[in-house]
Amino acid sequence: MAGTKELRKQIGSIQNTQKITGAMEMVAASKMRKAQERMARGRPYSDHIRSVIGHVANASPEFRHSLMIEREVKRIGYIVVTTDKGLCGGLNINLLKAIVNDVKSWVDRDVEVDFCLIGNKGAQFFRSYGGNVVASSNHVSETPAMSDLIGSIKVMLDAFEDGSVDKIYLANNVFVNTMTQTPTIRQLVPLDPEEDAELKHRWDYIYEPEARQLVEGLVTRFIEAQVYQAVVENGACEQAAKMIAMKSASDNAGEMIDELQLIMNNARQSAITQELSEIIGGAAAV
Amino acid sequence: MASTVLCSIVSAEQEIFSGQVEMVIATGAIGELGIMPGHTPLLTGVKPGPVRLILEGGEEEIFYASGGFLEVQPTAITLLADTALRADDVDEAAAVAAQQKAEQELGDQRADLDFARVSSDLQEQAAMLRTVRKLRERKG
Numbered sequence: 198m199a200g201t202k203e204l205r206k207q208i209g210s211i212q213n214t215q216k217i218t219g220a221m222e223m224v225a226a227s228k229m230r231k232a233q234e235r236m237a238r239g240r241p242y243s244d245h246i247r248s249v250i251g252h253v254a255n256a257s258p259e260f261r262h263s264l265m266i267e268r269e270v271k272r273i274g275y276i277v278v279t280t281d282k283g284l285c286g287g288l289n290i291n292l293l294k295a296i297v298n299d300v301k302s303w304v305d306r307d308v309e310v311d312f313c314l315i316g317n318k319g320a321q322f323f324r325s326y327g328g329n330v331v332a333s334s335n336h337v338s339e340t341p342a343m344s345d346l347i348g349s350i351k352v353m354l355d356a357f358e359d360g361s362v363d364k365i366y367l368a369n370n371v372f373v374n375t376m377t378q379t380p381t382i383r384q385l386v387p388l389d390p391e392e393d394a395e396l397k398h399r400w401d402y403i404y405e406p407e408a409r410q411l412v413e414g415l416v417t418r419f420i421e422a423q424v425y426q427a428v429v430e431n432g433a434c435e436q437a438a439k440m441i442a443m444k445s446a447s448d449n450a451g452e453m454i455d456e457l458q459l460i461m462n463n464a465r466q467s468a469i470t471q472e473l474s475e476i477i478g479g480a481a482a483v
Numbered sequence: 484m485a486s487t488v489l490c491s492i493v494s495a496e497q498e499i500f501s502g503q504v505e506m507v508i509a510t511g512a513i514g515e516l517g518i519m520p521g522h523t524p525l526l527t528g529v530k531p532g533p534v535r536l537i538l539e540g541g542e543e544e545i546f547y548a549s550g551g552f553l554e555v556q557p558t559a560i561t562l563l564a565d566t567a568l569r570a571d572d573v574d575e576a577a578a579v580a581a582q583q584k585a586e587q588e589l590g591d592q593r594a595d596l597d598f599a600r601v602s603s604d605l606q607e608q609a610a611m612l613r614t615v616r617k618l619r620e621r622k623g
Contacts, residue, residue, distance in 0.1 A: 238497040239496070241493045241497070242493045242498075245563060249554045252556065402524045402525055403524065404527070405512055405525065405528070406527075406528065410528075411526055411527070414552070415526075415552055
């Protein structure tokens, strides 16, 4: 049986770990609140712009933007949003698994795949997994700025414009609630026309000033808004997942300490018993 | 009672306004627009400037938008603003200061400056001031 001294040392070190995970849990909880607020504030804009884009794609415009036209698919692109730091449970793994499955189904159909990565963890994964990474940006802080993301989005959109990529998907975690985050892969371009029965008849907008300029501006804004929202949402997921992971780590440490404490008490008790019986045995022999 | 239409103003940071209005008055890319319920579908750019809403019952509310897009459907009007503020929140002193700074930068030929950026700053601040003044006029 291990000596009480070693056991005491072990308990001490687990207690230290527990303190750290406890602190991290609290940090994540307060960051989560902020991240959630940021996500909620951005949602109306991205929802509204999505419905406007849906209308535009549904209209019969005099001008069709290249991003609205479906083509035969030979190569697709993924914009993958992951976290920069680990210690957030299965969050990134679940997303990457979903992507790998999706990619496999495309590869089976002889479609090539490009990746554009936002976040460190995705970059680490694709370094070992392989795959053609065309752009990556990491260290997007907790308060992401549009300017940090534009670069990597532009690489993908340019590839779409010049015809080397025929479809772009956006993959990120969607925040359902604190306990649940769902990995989601959505088509970003070509734009999906919105199914709306009311607007089925042929119609078009009046454009002021000019359709081309206007639609181009709107589509760019739309894609930026979607990616930005994805990053913000992923941030909220990260903090929530981290909080849960750290909470369960603290709980596990507590259990371990209880177990070790029991073993230590047993060891101490049996040492005392042994000592006593030795003394009594010695006294009886005299 | 006048008919109304659902109007929402959203900026990238938050939803500013959502509700029934009788009329929307905004500065479009090629001129002032007054939009009433049942307007034909319209898509237009918005210039920095005040956006006035006539609410149900004739009350008026003024917002400031720094550009963006305006979508009009017969049953809904959506303003996608780059940044939008309630006019009451526009800080007049800050706007004046920023305008002066931009004018100064424009005057200072030697400064290594981004001409387009500064002049768009200037426009924006001027539009913000116009919003404040309009609000003040109304309050009398």
